[in-house]
Amino acid sequence: MAFQEVTFRPIPSRVLAVVTIGVCAVGVGVMVWQDPSSALRYAWALVFVGFAAWALFWRPRLAVQEHGVTVVNVLRTTFVSWPAIQRVDTRYALTLFTTNGRVPVWVSPAPGRHRAFGLARADFDGVAESAAGEHGSLRPSDALSTTSGGLAHVIRSHWEQLRDAGLFDSGVEPGATRTTWHVATIATLAVLAAATLAGLLVP
Structure with missing residues (x-):
């Protein structure tokens, strides 16, 4: 069964x-140039903002792979094998409901109200069968022309193919869902936040 892997990183977020990182870097450089002693106290705030921008907007991604789905969020990375996926929802954001809990996808929020109002029937043509909720209803966030709906469709379509081929009949193996916390990222954010507060509050 041929399958082409898909990796999604939103370009606007990366821009x-x-x-943000560029502005912060320039700000730190100006501080150091004008008053190095003050920079030791106040530049930490800009470093914190720059690092947070990397963690929030650059690093997160979604990878739909042959053996499962990898979700890289701000503070953790979760790998979900195909048999462990129970359903895919798009109500507030693309979310994988698995045998080990729900996994939201940071890079794929549901479309806003104005985007939803602009959808037409054609935007839902070809939506995967498993997208339909109770009474066969679909959400605006399931539309293929939206980020959440398009990515959900990629996952649902391959999941349905595997399901229909009977590849889930053996059940879910141990370790089908694995979560790795970004310890270094969390620690760096905590240290930079403490340094920022110390620089602003300590006389």
């Missing part, structure tokens, strides 16, 4: 990350 925002680059711009």
Whole structure:
């Protein structure tokens, strides 16, 4: 069964990350140039903002792979094998409901109200069968022309193929869902936040 892997990184978010980091870097450079002693106290705030922009907008991604789905969020990375996926929802954001709990996808929020109002019937043509909720209803966030709906469709379509081929009949193996916390990222954010507060509050 041929399958082409898909990796999604939203370009607007990455542009925002680059711009924010660039502005912060320039700000730190100006501080160091004008008053190095003050920079030791106040530059930490800009470093914190720059690092947070990387963690929030550059690093997160979604990878739909042959053996499962990898979700890289801000503070953790979760791998979900195909048999462990129970359903895919898009109500507030693309979310995988698995045998080990729900996994939201940071890079794929549901479309806003104005985007939803602009959808037409054609935007739902070809939506995967498993997208239909109770009474066969679909959400605006299931539309293929939206980010959440398009990515959900990729996952649902392959999941349905595997299901229909009987590849889930043997059940879910141990370790089908694995979560790795971004310890270094969390620690760095905590240290930079403490340094920022110390620089702003300590006389």
